[in-house]
Amino acid sequence: MLRESQNFFYNLMARPEVIGQLRKNREKTLKRFFRSAKDREALMRVPLERLQTYRNHISVGFLGAIETAFPVLRSLVSQAEWNGLLNDFYLKRLTRSPIARQVFREFARYLQKYRGPLLKRLPYLKELAEYENLEIRLVYDVDRPAPESPESAEAPESFVRLIPALNPHHALRVYRWPVHRVCRGFSSPRKVKPGRHALLVYRDPESFKIRFLEANPLVAELVGLMTTGKRTIGDVLERLLKKHKPVDPQAFVREGVQTIRFLKDRGVVLGFRSA
Amino acid sequence: MPRVGDRLPTLGIGLGLRREHTGSLLGHFPDELQWFEVAPENYMEIGGKVYRDFCELAERVPVVAHSVSLSLGSLDPLNKPFLKQLKKFIRTHKIPLASDHICFSSYHGVQFDDLVPLPFTWEAVRHVAKRVRRVQDFLEVPYAVENVSYYAPAGAPEMTEWDFVRAVVEESGAGLLLDVNNIYVNSVNFGFDPLDYLRAMPLDKIAYVHIAGHRRKRRNFLLDTHGAEIVTPVWKILDELAAMTPIPGIMIERDANIPPLEEILDEVRHIQRILKEPRSHAA
Numbered sequence: 001m002l003r004e005s006q007n008f009f010y011n012l013m014a015r016p017e018v019i020g021q022l023r024k025n026r027e028k029t030l031k032r033f034f035r036s037a038k039d040r041e042a043l044m045r046v047p048l049e050r051l052q053t054y055r056n057h058i059s060v061g062f063l064g065a066i067e068t069a070f071p072v073l074r075s076l077v078s079q080a081e082w083n084g085l086l087n088d089f090y091l092k093r094l095t096r097s098p099i100a101r102q103v104f105r106e107f108a109r110y111l112q113k114y115r116g117p118l119l120k121r122l123p124y125l126k127e128l129a130e131y132e133n134l135e136i137r138l139v140y141d142v143d144r145p146a147p148e149s150p151e152s153a154e155a156p157e158s159f160v161r162l163i164p165a166l167n168p169h170h171a172l173r174v175y176r177w178p179v180h181r182v183c184r185g186f187s188s189p190r191k192v193k194p195g196r197h198a199l200l201v202y203r204d205p206e207s208f209k210i211r212f213l214e215a216n217p218l219v220a221e222l223v224g225l226m227t228t229g230k231r232t233i234g235d236v237l238e239r240l241l242k243k244h245k246p247v248d249p250q251a252f253v254r255e256g257v258q259t260i261r262f263l264k265d266r267g268v269v270l271g272f273r274s275a
Numbered sequence: 276m277p278r279v280g281d282r283l284p285t286l287g288i289g290l291g292l293r294r295e296h297t298g299s300l301l302g303h304f305p306d307e308l309q310w311f312e313v314a315p316e317n318y319m320e321i322g323g324k325v326y327r328d329f330c331e332l333a334e335r336v337p338v339v340a341h342s343v344s345l346s347l348g349s350l351d352p353l354n355k356p357f358l359k360q361l362k363k364f365i366r367t368h369k370i371p372l373a374s375d376h377i378c379f380s381s382y383h384g385v386q387f388d389d390l391v392p393l394p395f396t397w398e399a400v401r402h403v404a405k406r407v408r409r410v411q412d413f414l415e416v417p418y419a420v421e422n423v424s425y426y427a428p429a430g431a432p433e434m435t436e437w438d439f440v441r442a443v444v445e446e447s448g449a450g451l452l453l454d455v456n457n458i459y460v461n462s463v464n465f466g467f468d469p470l471d472y473l474r475a476m477p478l479d480k481i482a483y484v485h486i487a488g489h490r491r492k493r494r495n496f497l498l499d500t501h502g503a504e505i506v507t508p509v510w511k512i513l514d515e516l517a518a519m520t521p522i523p524g525i526m527i528e529r530d531a532n533i534p535p536l537e538e539i540l541d542e543v544r545h546i547q548r549i550l551k552e553p554r555s556h557a558a
Contacts, residue, residue: 005394049492
């Protein structure tokens, strides 16, 4: 009976049609779930509104919390469209984790496979979901200690011999749509064309707020080369010099150093350590 | 199994930690409060500001882990990765007591985020008690289980709700987290006398008590929302309980329509008055 009971509540919550079937013919519907007439009898007398409560709770529990994690996406769709997404997500049994943050990740993954009508109006839906999930992930990323920078970090001649430590709570993403500018009333796709939008998204080490920088291809490459945590600034710039062969190598290096110092000021680079 | 109360210090009065109150609590933890409760699901395996603030509070005052998703009554296997994370969290923050609910909240691997009732049958008692024993043995910390509110029976009952709760507590060896608001909500929804419920409780097993507000949808239909102030009939149940037994710990749950901390402290002072009343069992 325990199994029958759990199966009944599972269906009541997961399948929207069950509540309608209970309304239409409760006895017949209950027969599908409970073999014992006594069990069915116990549920025959319950006002439908109370059974409906379990169905309604889906949208106020952690599925309700999805709204807070994807505020921009939520603002772009109607209540009916939002409910449709949540319900479809729930029906596909993707909510397998009790941890809210993991549910957000599952929801973002679900949207990557979404093939529904919203894509016509919101062609950037998948990228936006990925971006909003990235922000949430960075908010809750487990802390890692920042390195102590040596005194020599300030001296230009020794600067290139240091290894920069990137903020571990960062991500470099390239989107087709300017997801960081999407908000309610965002221009229709007819006005905004897809392109290449490289974003450096990171958690500010002081305020813990999520910030982003629009990264040009060179900055993106610079950050990418620093990700190993093993290359000195000199090594990183050397690699870039070899690849891009600039007309004025000294100016190129100066600019690279300035960019690294800028990234340090913004909290993308947390510090430096001696090689 | 030793009485859970034998292994626990008296908790006093606590509060469910809400992010809306964290700033105030960090500035000055009110003298009226002695501990706080968290849903570990919200603080396990995270970093950032939320976790930093939690750690700062947890270093100052005791914290109790009240999970909502162990799904103690489910037919699914226990979620071992979650249990391991919970144990690590409990050890890291030196948590003296953990709890969850007498219900199920997952099936076929799908998490509901709702506390769904179990049928009041011996089969369910044996099933949930066995899992509670496994959980408390694994966590190696005093453990308590809570009576839940519900809106529809999970089949034909073989016993009353209070006999069911009592049987689960006795068979599992766990402590009882007695939610007096849930008793009231169920008494209205299913038409029984809350005192019958209280009298049947294994009072010596009470680890702590929950108290909260609810929403009245109809004359005979209450929703357990934790989103309103505590009403007189619920205060009365607490008063009756306090007359029956010393209350080792009590906390206010407020999860929706969060008011300023000062408003909740008014309710805390009300609890203080109830607990301070001279009682015969205190002699």
